[in-house]
Amino acid sequence: MPKMSVGFGMFLLILGNIVAVISDALIKSLPTGAAVYQFVLFRQLTAVLMLLPFCLFNTKIKLFSHLKWHFVRGHVWLFGAIFMVLSLQALPLATVNAIFYTAPLLMLPLGFLFYRDTLTTPTITVSIAGFIGILVVVQPTQISLAAVFALIVAVTMATNNLLVRKLPQHHTVAQTLFLTNLMGIPFAFSLAIWEHQPLDWYPLLTAASSNLFILIYAGICVLVYRTVEAHKISSAEYTGLLGAVIVGIMWFDEVPDLSFVIGSALIILPLVWLATLESVKYKKEV
Helix, strand or coil, rough: CCHHHHHHHHHHHHHHHHHHHHHHHHCCCCCCCHHHHHHHHHHHHHHHHHHHHHCCCCCCCCCCCCHHHHHHHHHHHHHHHHHHHHHHHCCCHHHHHHHHHHHHHHHHHHHHHHCCCCCCCHHHHHHHHHHHHHHHHHCCCCCHHHHHHHHHHHHHHHHHHHHHHCCCCCCHHHHHHHHHHHHHHHHHHHHHHCCEEECCCHHHHHHHHHHHHHHHHHHHHHHHHCCHHHHHHHHHHHHHHHHHHHHHHHHHHCCHHHHHHHHHHEEEEEHHHHHHHHHHHHHHCC
């Protein structure tokens, strides 16, 4: 796969996170008491149906070969989706997204632990500044169960992004997303049966719509993290917090306070600085 510049990788991640916020907003709009496992199953099924045509274009690639890491990643993805729905139902959109965006910070130690990624002073500085910004935004006075759920989502996001490098290189982005969702369907189906809720088709449209947006985000993550080391670009994911603030205001009347402005500045300004440094370095290398 052609080499991607750090700056372009960051741009794609920023775009992907804006799209992901729209998906989160659709999930948050679910009616109270909606069956969570049934909704997650709908998401898995609609994702497979959406991606299947793209997987059939290239019949030369063996789609169902080397499924080990697809299976692992698929269940991590499913696990995160469940807790994402639970946290979005209980917390303001901007708050839950602020917790979600601890994922890039978590990717630094995980990337070092599993891949021995090199940690540089700028990337560590930006991640710490971003984490402080998140704390300023959230203003954690007590730990709620919903906040713990959101943190679990962040861990699954970080893990999934790092697992991309374990996936077979011969699979396209569409095939990777197809297999990720397909692998989780049997367990999602069993959870929906265990939930024992009446079949409700109303959330199906919401599931399909949110799935379309989150698949775009996931596809961007696969494309970017497969070609650029995670520690160089993961801080770009913090910018989705600004999108969550805007959507929260327009969709749910969740008006942020001054802490959001201060916290967002701590997130964005170091990111711009890092992008500039990495862009200069990349140009010198080529």
